[in-house]
Amino acid sequence: MSSNSMADPRRPNKVLRYKPPSTENNPTLEDPTPDYMNLLGMIFSMCGLMLKSCPATKADMLNVHLIPHTHNDVGWLKTVDQYFYGARNDIQHAGVQYILDSVIPQLLADPTKRFIYVEVAFFYRWWRLQAESMRQAVRQLVSEGRLEFINGGWCMNDEAATHYNAMIDQMTLGLRFLQETFGECGRPRAAWHIDPFGHSREQASLFAQMGFDGFFFGRLDYQDKASREQLREMEQIWRASASLQPPSADLFTGVLPNGYNPPLSLCWDQFCSDSPIVDDASDENNVNSLVGYFLETAAAQAKHYRTNHIVMTMGSDFQYENANLWYKNMDKLIKHVNTQQLNGSQVHVLYSTPTCYLWELFKANLSWSLKYDDFFPYADGPHQFWTGYFTSRPAFKRYERLSNNFLQVCNQLEALAGPVARTGPYGEGDSTVLRRAMAVAQHHDAVSGTEKQHVANDYAKRLAAGWDACQILVSNALASISGNKENFIYCNYLNISVCPLTESASTFMVILYNPLGRRVSWNVRLPVKGAAYSVTDPNGQTVPNEVVPVSNFTRAVRRDRGDATHELIFPASAPPLGYSSYTVSKTASRDLRSRLAKRIREQAQPRVDAWSPREIQNEHLRVLFDPVTGLLMEIQNLDKSISLPVYNASIGNDDSAQASGAYIFRPNRSEPLRVAGRAHTYLVKNKLVQEVYQNFSSWCSQVVRLYAGQAYVELEWTVGPIPIDDGLGKEIISRFETSLQTDGRFYTDSNGREILERRRDYRATWNLSQTEPVAGNYYPVNSRIYIKNKKFQLTVLTDRSQGGSSVADGSMELMVHRRLLYDDNRGVGEPLLEPGVYNDGLVVRGRHLIFLDTVESSAYQHRLQAQQEFMAPQLVLAPGGGPSFHRGQRSLKQFSALKQELPPSVHLLTLAQWDPSSVLIRLEHQFERGESANGSQPITVDLLHLFSSFTITSLQEMNLVANQKREAMKRLSWRPATGAARRQPYPPLDPLGVTLQPMEIRTFLATIQYTGPSGGQAEL
């Protein structure tokens, strides 16, 4: 309590009185619910000591929560290892090992001090190197809440270029380490994305499902922030799903006052040059002025927030390497500011954590306004839209997506094959390497493309090492399951038609492993040198195939790697969670060979005019081309008699000096330049596929492709090396122009899950002053973008994250590649040049799948196809003829680990070994509420009898990241301004009938027993 009688008249500080928020904004006064509060308090303090350890606050004062923290990028200007060890400090001074070395003794020395730590990728490494005495001390600090883990993912993932599958995995990886190391007290209560450059709604939804009580972030549009400060809407409830029943995806979300930095002039890290507090006899003594400044700063900040609690984030990038500087000065700050209470000051400053702050906000018992949309795009000033990174480093973005695909395959086969997968005939298989590499790659300077080149190389190298370790695992598993120790070959350059085995062997096996819970079809395409092949399926039936020449585009991309002349194409399919094995043999038909040679000669000299293809067509679609320009002109859905003029062109935005960079997109003109007004084209047409090859320039081409039976048009674009010898950076987009009346609206997915409506030059929560007609309308496209009118919808699926927009009605575009000559001054300090191994710029190849359908039918199309895109079948090749795995073991040419196929709306999101006797399973409803008449229905699955490879002996439902039992997950119930959403009582789990609601993900830990020799427990 403040006592004026003890006031010291020598202290001249201005006394700032805390003005409580007006009662208008404070429904607590009208609606106190003390019983409810007590109950929740009890729940919140489940980790016994955590809340007891929260420092005392003063009810009648403004409480300033100092949050000591460090932000440790899991790679950015330096690699993860360089950051951990403090190597290459010439690039950036940063050494995480020293940060933890430094902070722990400070905490041990003084029980009032607090620290939060976030990035488990680093903490885990440090922990590994500590002696048991240090570990014990840290456990004690954690159990007392003095060291608090926040967020707790392996990294702090990006939100714009990430896919929900990998986001969940990386959070699971980090949180599992904390749970196993520190138990319940190591479970973070708050999510903490202080640095990512914009915030997706799906991220908030996932955080809610992970059990977080609240979420804090630092970066949002500068206009948005100003508006929120004024409206006191810096803290809200984010209703992050349009499908999930509130409050399942409700997340209390706070915008931090100053990004994640301390207030101006109050940074006491070794990196800062702010004045230390000198309270000694010295000319440098600055106590009075600093205390006065602090009180003013706190009062100003309190005006933007609703309670008598505010936070100050005391830390920043890689700070606390010498924690003494921070703590010594904060100790003095606390002492001198709080001493002012004797003079009537009503400001109380204390060491705190996000959890303790969150708890004070909750106790305030206010009702909070709701947020429904997301925080994209992010601009930190006029013309400064961070929308370039949606596309930056497109090759790495694809490699990351593909790596997730392979990790899921690796996880599944580890779970299905059991211990033999890890120790088998091919050596030590290990999914951990790829799991960690993928988790690292989710970092907001990794898949985002905003890291330095050498760091991007390191991320890729880590993924490649993960592939290597998983390939051993997959080989072990496939040999065990199939019964044959084949020389399994993983051809990772199929996208440029390179595979030594298929090029040279006269016969080989093609194993198509399908990670989905339903049977899929797939057009296998392999580089060969022969002219004629026969293909047989697992049952020995002949499968039709075609051999087409490798295009000039591919030859150019491939450069000196590989010299396959042709590609063998055949349609294949694989059973759910299983594989089919095909056999390919070269046949020597002289006739065929000479015919082919003729065709190659013809195609080598395509003639644009006379030979220009007018159309391609299969049973579902017809695609028309402009005979003069060679450009795509119209798409027709033959099934539904929809015909839509679609003008598609690759176009490039020149980059004006200093504008676009790794983060920022800022074209020098609103109307981009066409790469070429017309394309040189030629046609490849056979029973299996029809392809129009469009050559726009020496560095930009596209294949428009229709496979037999496909309901979509595939555009395979190849862009690069983007020339820069004209002194201009370039950003290449693929634009679709249609006659659809779209009313300024378009639709993009959020991290591959729910769809958000976008409106051009508009933001839902403030009156936008648009400064960039193009860049200011770009949004992340993780898997799909579409435009529609009342009847028809044109949907594009992507194979990686890209930026996309609709800058005019009926128009839709995706940025596919970018190469820039200037740094954009957001820290990376390099232009996004991506020199590549040939030093002239990367060539990037990718695919857009185009659906034209009715609005009501579209979701069913794109949901299923998008799932097949990110969980595509894995091709494994082998020369064949390998010995039996076990003597006398039967060869399995086809295999499924499921007893029955899953319904189309159910996705087996996760199947992975958890520990030697249990597996982690996630089932997901892959439709949104109401988007598909068939797809969006609730659906029930018999989980107990789903798998054939093992028997589930017990089943525990968990929260999304499996660090809490589902029934124990009791998040704080924040009261929305619209009225409290009553939490539904959670029904007891019925393993025979697990029901999924639209967009629901249910997570299980299953204890299992392997059932047979083909799956698991195989002896060596």
Added chain:
Amino acid sequence: MSSNSMADPRRPNKVLRYKPPSTENNPTLEDPTPDYMNLLGMIFSMCGLMLKSCPATKADMLNVHLIPHTHNDVGWLKTVDQYFYGARNDIQHAGVQYILDSVIPQLLADPTKRFIYVEVAFFYRWWRLQAESMRQAVRQLVSEGRLEFINGGWCMNDEAATHYNAMIDQMTLGLRFLQETFGECGRPRAAWHIDPFGHSREQASLFAQMGFDGFFFGRLDYQDKASREQLREMEQIWRASASLQPPSADLFTGVLPNGYNPPLSLCWDQFCSDSPIVDDASDENNVNSLVGYFLETAAAQAKHYRTNHIVMTMGSDFQYENANLWYKNMDKLIKHVNTQQLNGSQVHVLYSTPTCYLWELFKANLSWSLKYDDFFPYADGPHQFWTGYFTSRPAFKRYERLSNNFLQVCNQLEALAGPVARTGPYGEGDSTVLRRAMAVAQHHDAVSGTEKQHVANDYAKRLAAGWDACQILVSNALASISGNKENFIYCNYLNISVCPLTESASTFMVILYNPLGRRVSWNVRLPVKGAAYSVTDPNGQTVPNEVVPVSNFTRAVRRDRGDATHELIFPASAPPLGYSSYTVSKTASRDLRSRLAKRIREQAQPRVDAWSPREIQNEHLRVLFDPVTGLLMEIQNLDKSISLPVYNASIGNDDSAQASGAYIFRPNRSEPLRVAGRAHTYLVKNKLVQEVYQNFSSWCSQVVRLYAGQAYVELEWTVGPIPIDDGLGKEIISRFETSLQTDGRFYTDSNGREILERRRDYRATWNLSQTEPVAGNYYPVNSRIYIKNKKFQLTVLTDRSQGGSSVADGSMELMVHRRLLYDDNRGVGEPLLEPGVYNDGLVVRGRHLIFLDTVESSAYQHRLQAQQEFMAPQLVLAPGGGPSFHRGQRSLKQFSALKQELPPSVHLLTLAQWDPSSVLIRLEHQFERGESANGSQPITVDLLHLFSSFTITSLQEMNLVANQKREAMKRLSWRPATGAARRQPYPPLDPLGVTLQPMEIRTFLATIQYTGPSGGQAEL
């Protein structure tokens, strides 16, 4: 022992075998003296645990002593306080408080670690702020030798611009703190001047007398270093006095291998970017390459040294703010390098200290070559002579010298008056403030002039605060001693003829306090406005006086301060260690006034031709001027009939772009430009003084002055503001050209004590390749410089430290002022512009005293006069008429604290309060051996009965810094190559007959009792 059987074949490091020094250089083998060694070992380990704590070395290996250290400038780019607190880190990141905070826990955590600390000015501040628990822990570390104090002065003083009086005082101040705080274990065994820019011989002599066993430094001429490395003469015995009986001034001196920095690539401070040692599984793992590099580096370094021990200085400026970085990596270095011993490596690396290293060198029992000269000037590359700082900031250099003068007066009066001096009628008197300020000012970036301007201002401010506190003390003491509480006035602007009291009062007292042990005469010169005054001496006798007009030079310098029109001049004298009080009264003589007015009018329009003075003359000297140019032309010693043409002119060196700076002197031409070819002159002549005013330019003038009875010519030069609007910096020298045949030789003093012979373009210890004909021949002149032929000597005394040289035979010059437009890239980052309060450059005034005499008589002249220059009488003024101090106390108009005058050759170097019941006394023989027939004789003083103000009740002789009893002072006896100098047994002290040998300083602590009311113990 190394064991090849345990060699690990996976370790590919090159095994470097240590090659022992050749036996030629190692007389140990022929001359082992084990008994002697044991004895010395015992002596050396007097601080019981210190040597036990030295880490084990390996006799058969190359031992690499890692010396963790930090170098903390006591002001440079930032002020002392800013460095201590870590304020203004925008200028330079440096915070000493954090360094000590950080190092101590590291030492506490691991008994193998070592650290040395040097600058007590900082340590003392830190210690003051520590809790008792921390103090206890530090005491323990010190007692175990884990934290070792080295050097231990208040600062690491400069050696080129410092005076021995202040050097001894600052060392005493620091070492006393250590002694009182840590006892014998806190007594540094090694001197450590790693940064000063050249090394004076007197410094080494003083270090020897302070009891140091050895001395290490970092900077020496690059050619010298190369030569020493090649000759293995990096370590020698420095015979640092030509007068003192060896080994009293012998000092084992080592040149550090790499300045004071770690080897290239092995800096692990937060300021460095060298790779940390990564011995974990990581792409960053660098153990093998780093260990290999270290072994190569150690082997290369060992080639330059003579034993199987070498040092690496692991630290640098303000390092160890985060000690963990250093220690964590050194731990790994030690571990991995020493592990290589299993593979046959013969390198052993260990944490160590200078003391432990020194002990190993001593144990090697070699004989060492001798060094007789000094290490000036310092060049770190061709054309890069650090000789500019000998003169940089001449105004501050004078203020520092004057402050020493006042500090000694303050010290003496504190000791003489007793407690009343500290608490008396004028308030709390305190000599500590000035003592510390002076100690700080000795720092090698303080009085050196190499600090930033704002730091120079801070040094001056500290001195001024010291003056304030001492003035109170002096007033208290004078009131107590004299019996009158006068309103004592200290006019500190007499050099520009400003003193409000004397200007306005019609009558006032002038108290002349003489700090010397012999009676001195002094020409008092006071600014007045009146035209006629009468002056009476303490006995009431009239003293002749003259009133002369204030010169235009002074009016210009004074600018808007003061408006005295005249100066009153009268000859005064004061008894030894006492004062005389004179009374001055204005008399109103109309006649006199009108006569004066006439004279002023005449002088106001000096005419160069007709009126040009031809000569001035007193009983001893005649000075002739060129009637055409007005320049000094000839000096005649009338007593000895010596006549010497002396051409004197002020000349300026223009500064070429980027050459000269605060540190470096590099004129753009060897032959400087004259400021003016002729001077405008006028003459002032009366019975007391004859003055020729020479005006060279608007910013350069000089008064050539002869007081009646003076044996020297006084040149009072006034230089500034040096114009720079021509875009050229300038360095102004005063050059004397004579016809003396000097054979390239000239003579300069070392820190105001012994004289060193200098030879143009020559160095005594290596074959000089001269790159700068002027700057490369500059040497520090702290008090005097002279040239001579076989008969005659021309000596110049300075009133501050300056650079000086003889760049041609018969020529001698002193640089008096410099103003430069470019930084010289040695770190200070500012051009030496010295803007001053008027922002156009400082005006500096000073005096050169010129003696022309025979060689054999000169020393007696310059020794006594130089003493009177740095210990000049202190003028204290008062209006008079103050009340009695004690009721009825007799007024003392004259006072001496000595029972008898000291002989001319004895200097009372120190008389200062030590503690309430004792005083510190230093007696010094002020002549060198053989330089003066009379002066250089041994002399005996009755110390017991010397003082009248107090009775000495006991007397203890101490070493020079009073941190050891004289008889306990047993330094390591290093064996010179010329044969061991047998240490003379030290005779028991006879207080009645203290004999001083030439240049000897003897230091005593005397317990005293005050004897009477006039001195000490006075009641208030």
